[in-house]
Amino acid sequence: MTLISQQLEEAETARAPRRRSNGIAAKPYPLWFHIPAGVFFLVLFLVPTGASFYFSLTRWTLFDVEFIGFDNFVQFFREPALVQGFVNTFIYAFVTSGAKVVLGLLLAVLLTSQIVGRGFLRSTIFFPVLVSTIGVGVTFKVLLDPFDGLVNQTLALVGIQGPGWLTDPNLALLSVAFVDIWKGVGLATLIYIAGIVAIPQEYFEAARVDGATAWDNFWQIILPLARPATVTVIILSLIGGLRSFDLIWTMTRGGPGFTSDVIASVIYKQYQAGFFGLSTAGNVILFVVVAAIIVPLSFWLNRKGSDA
Template sequence: MASATIAPTRRSRRTAGPQPKRGHNPYPLWFHIPAGVFFVALFVIPTAASFYFSLTRWTLFEVEFIGLDNFVQFFREPALVRGFTNTFIYAFLTSAAKVVLGLLLAILLTSQIIARGWLRSVVFFPVLVSTIGVGVTFTVLLDPFDGIVNQLLGLVGIEGPGWLTDPNLALLSVAMVDIWKGVGLATLIYIAGIVAIPQEYFEAARMDGATSWQNFRFIILPLARPATVTVIILSLIGGLRSFDLIWAMTGGGPGFTSDVIASVIYKQYQAGFFGLSTAGNVVLFLVVAAIVVPLSFWLNRKGSES
């Protein structure tokens, strides 16, 4: 009797109302207009203007079209090769460290530990601090003579190096500060990804006698893949576009040893070569797009296949 009354209800649910087509957008076109206006005003128009001005020699009062001369001169820049190399080293080093440390910290901060909420705030706090403020602070802390870091090393008999004055350590030192500042955001993204995993998976694994490593390998790692993709893409974009922290701590020095593409562009702007610096920005935009777009497509496609 019960089944006879339930069956019509199920049929009525299946047939009630028109079913939306697969891929059909449920929102009307006008619903997207505000976002489209902001996208055109804040991205399309400035990008088109940048491409145009990169083909000119311009000041605030004069514009002269010179074609591709700015790009030719930009690629003749002596510090450009070093800037490209440092940019890729910096971007991949900081991105890899944020992925690994962010995941480990997220696992720790989603476990049953004391003061978990307070520790989450502590880890995320550096993200909220001004990048320039962080750069100035660590410049003082890493001073080779009066910095606290070298003074603490001296207490245990270790002679501290010139963190920001040694050509072999300057870029690495800035990268470590960047990791310290940015790992909180990666941790937050991973926490959201891990918390979203249904607890039934962990309960089933516990009943089967799975170890912590097996939980990590077969549950957390694959199901937190969307978070991993997000952290990789955001960290890589930030690393390839890095400028403010490097400029605040080293100014691209000593010499050109910590120069990245963005700092090379800024030095051209300081020298008054506005068209040349605009061409450099276009090159940087194309480099970031050429790396991030295929990588994002590949990571998302691989995730959908698995």
């Protein structure tokens, strides 16, 4: 016992942070180790962000810059099409992130149970995550074609007239959101699977002794103990939804009209039209919106989890 105690004490001593003679814990790495990361952060994030804030207050081209104050922001919120894109961004982000959280959790519970072909099903669900977003957009644009698309042709076989998935103003944005959910739910499922597998089996064994049902296991064990996975899925999917561009641009280009435009596609259209200052203001607005939602939400979710 003495030898074991001594080994444990030595292990604890090795893991404990080294301290200087004045009692202050020594840092594991010298300060200059952080310089390369700091340089990259400064050059690739802080400088471009500061430049974006400045140019959003100007009317600029490659050869001329004119300071106009907040006129770009005022014009942004005066244009109905730009405001529509702003609203669509929130609708798209909340629909896709909410669906990924719910479906990802349910699929993870299914794929961590004792079912036949569990490994194959996990691979199948995760496969869309690996496919190019542009490729997915082009494929579903063909499948959802109102006249020659496979989806409407299949519905016609059973006597149902398929709608214009990407041409109906009331369906275009939700149709793209459905494709986004199909592509991204695999990542949410994988995160949830990791969270559920990490739960100690002793909890489930104790619940089995107490006669708990499958619903009790889900509600009393899986849901609360998989909370870190839930927080991760919410944050990642919400950021992705607010910044979404490539799938929407590939499938609808913001149409019909402006009904499926989001902030990112509006910004791109302004760049194409040569309104560089206005588009830069849109970038700043997008940055502020994402930060204003994600930072407090992340703080609140993590704080609530630690309090629980």
